[in-house]
C-alpha cells in the first residue's frame with residue numbers, strides 16, 4: 001500500500017480516522033497544512049481563478065425535483081478524464097494556467113499525479129456542500145484527494161458512515177491543503193455546512209485522479 005507524504009513536514013497535522021479491521025493497513029488518513037500556499041500566493045490564485053474559471057450553475061435531482069446546487073462549479077482536466085458526479089457525466093474543460101500551476105505544485109509535494117480538478121465557488125456562507133463521500137468508481141478504491149482552499153475560512157466536517165457519533169471538525173483557511181487518502185472515502189462522509197454569518201466567497205479545488 002502506497003502512502004503519500006507531504007514533503008513539507010513543518011506544520012502538517014495528521015489525523016488517523018477509525019476504519020474496520022480489514023482496512024487497518026491502508027487506514028483513513030487526513031493530512032492538513034494550513035500554510036501550504038503563502039497568504040499573497042493564495043490571494044493571487046483566488047483572484048485569477050475567480051475571473052478565469054468558467055463557473056457554472058448546476059442542478060441536481062432530489063426526490064423527483066430538479067434543484068440548483070448551492071454553489072458554482074467547474075470541472076477541468078485531461079481530455080479523457082471524464083467523471084460522473086451528482087448523477088451526471090462531466091467532460092473536463094481544458095486546463096487553465098493557474099489550475100495547472102497548483103496541480104504541478106501538489107504533484108511535487110505529494111509525489112503522485114492528478115488528471116482533473118473539481119472547482120467549487122461558495123459565494124457566501126449560504127452556499128454549502130452536503131454530506132457525501134468521493135467514492136465514485138472512476139476514482140478507484142483508495143483515492144488520494146488533495147483539496148486546496150482559497151478565500152473565506154469555512155468549516156469542514158467528517159462523519160463516520162456507520163457510526164455518526166464519530167465526527168471530526170476542521171477549519172479550512174485560505175491557502176490550506178487538506179489531503180484525504182487511504183480508506184477515508186470508504187468509511188467517512190464529509191460536508192461543508194452553511195454558515196449564514198459568512199459574507200465572503202471561498203474557492204475550493206479538489207484535485208483527483210480519474211482512473212481511465
Ligand SMILES: O=C(O)CCC(=O)C(=O)O
Nearest residue numbers: 118120134147192204206
Ligand atoms: O469545499 C470543500 O472543502 C469540499 C469540497 C468537496 O468535498 C468536493 O469537491 O468533493
Ligand SMILES: [Fe+2]
Nearest residue numbers: 132133134190
Ligand atoms: Fe468531497
